[in-house]
Amino acid sequence: MTALEVRDLCKTFHRHRAVDGVSFTLTAGRTVALVGASGSGKSTVARMIARLVRPTSGEITLTGPDGSPVPDRAYRDHVQMIFQDPFASLNPFHTVEHHLARPLLLHGRSRAEVPHLLERVSLSPDFARRRPHELSGGQRQRVAIARALAPGAKVIVADEPVSMLDVSIRLGVLKLLDRLQREEDLAVLYITHDLATARHFSDEVLVMHQGRVVERGPSDDVLLRPQDPYTRRLAAAAPNPDTRFHLGGSS
């Protein structure tokens, strides 16, 4: 079974410890949420896993479906990333076809799979001919998800995949990710500042603060009954109309 283990990951930028001793494991069929405020180091963790940033210390080991470690050059066949801003993550110069065909070809697949990829993210095949500026934010992010799936990756790092989208389409994109995770047995790292979706869409939650994981556990435990003072503050800060109109809620 594919699994990605992160052990004692650290990253120092100009003597500033952005990530400090983070460890966790991603396994097939499970979603782990990494939550925290901006500057907490969560995006740096994502970029290290996607090999865009080299860790200062610590290890990232990937085990393939057959249980043996995956060699470095095959790493990107298995680990892919979805970026935060679908307006920035697609090249304005190229068609959707290019964005999907390139990763397919690079990982020994055929260009003919493009329509199938589009279908998996609920887009019709004629989107292949379009360019990014002809797509809405939600459609762009679906293309970005299809691109991450193209190499046949089983580990997906989703860095704030919906925070740049209009609110009414956010849940749709998250549900798509959730469906793909279950159907294709993906291991997903969901990075977000939004505690509510972290709770609803993940099995395990890690709370990051100033580069460290301050609290971790099953999502309901961490977010409904937080122990760490920082997690408590975070949970209390999110707008919650329930408390104003004295309805339900556990508080």
Add this chain to the structure above:
Amino acid sequence: MTRSAKLTTGLVLAGLIVLFGLIGPLLTGDPATIRDIGLIPPGGDHLLGTTITGQDVLAQLTHATRGSLWIGLLVGVMATVLSGVFGIVGAYAGGVVDEVFSLFSNVMLVIPGLPLVIVVAGFVPADQRGTWTISLVLAITGWAAAARVLRAQTLSLRNRDYVAAARVSGEKTWRVICVEILPNLLPILASQFVFAVVLAILSEAGLSFLGLGAADSSTLGTMLYYAQNGFALQREAWWWFVPPGLIIALFGGALALINFSIDEIINPALRDKARRRGDVVATTPVVESGDAVLTVHDLNVVYQGASPVHAVKDVSLTLRRGEILGLAGESGCGKTTLAYAINRLHRPPAEVTSGSVVFDGIDVLALDPEELRRFRWVRLSMVFQGAMNSLNPVTPIRAQLQDVLRTHRPSMSSSDREDRCAEVLRLVGVDPARLGSYPHELSGGMRQRVMIAMALLLEPQVMIMDEPTTALDVLVQREILNEIKRLRDELRFAVVFITHDLPLLLELSDRIAVMRDGEVVEYATAEEIYLRPQHPYTRRLLASFPSLTGERGALL
């Protein structure tokens, strides 16, 4: 001149000159033929007259044009390739490579070009000084500025997510540069190429004129050189030196026009301004209502253009004294346009086509510019989205706050000004000692507080806040929301709070207007909207925010 007129003029002129250089030599015979009819003026057999040795000027001109264009093309290509290699590759590779490459470009940049060309060209013996040698010398001295421009642009492009995405998908470095980055640099490369061509033709003409040009070719510069040596000016043989000079000037001008248009196509700020009409085209009679501080009645705002966009449709809102009115909606729903129109801050092509905005008895849409200046900020202030980044980075907070007072309350003494600035900072929970700080010394949350303090300076009755907390994280957002509530209770001003975050509005506001496609689809108290939403869109918006504490899995 409009963009297309400039471009057309440039293309036609350059095209004619290129044709002249390409086809002309085939029609005009041998330029070197010496006749015994020196210096005859234009006319008859010799349309442009002859030189002192009886050579046909027209024939010389066509060959010289071809020679100059050829050198321009060679240098243009070589300089663009050099600047591309040093600028793009260096910037993309980063680290030591970038350091070395940019050090080299910088050194090349400070070496004065023409003197170096003269020295280098003079160093090469005249019999080896061919077209290629001269072109190489010109290219080597002419690429550095373009490399700097390309480096800056590449530095910004290489950090784009689509470049990172290409790397994550496993693309090789050369492919990332050639396929993902290069196409986005094309406009700049094109404009740098055109510039290099002009510069090469001019420099070559200068070199040849000084007798340092290529020995094996005739160019416009060599023509001028021989004209000078033949004392064309003293002999008043204008037909010998005016035509080559004119061609250099026209070609340079044509390429400059083309380059200008490339600039305009890239830079949206240079594009044609929309036709200017008034910002308010028509209004409907004012409707007053008792307790209201701000009444918007049937307001319509249209972005005029080839296909006009009706951004705000028949919007009516009432803001009571001390009330917080939430304006909820997604991107493109018209909420920001509405806020701008209330303040008359909308710019062409946006126009108010009908409706009224009444502020405490003042018909805002009827104010003249001077009245408007006195009205804005004094009675109604605004905190913009990402406002914290709109502080001037090079002046301390104090100067920026005092500027507002100096403009609107010129009679205020400087000690009173200082006191007032300290007072508003205290109001928003920032230590007045920070008055001397520069914006970069404050956190994002603090800068946003300073912006709110600035909006409070003149004790406005209404504050419009457009996504004031969207760029901040939840903890800072919570502090600022608490601050707004407290200030509203203390100072009794009214707030229009614009955001896409409906739960935030439900918690903060008294009443909420939900906007979609320019229309207010629902307008009710926060409690009504939360407990009994009427419009399907309101319900959809509400359902888009899962509750942290709600039943898990209910969404799936």
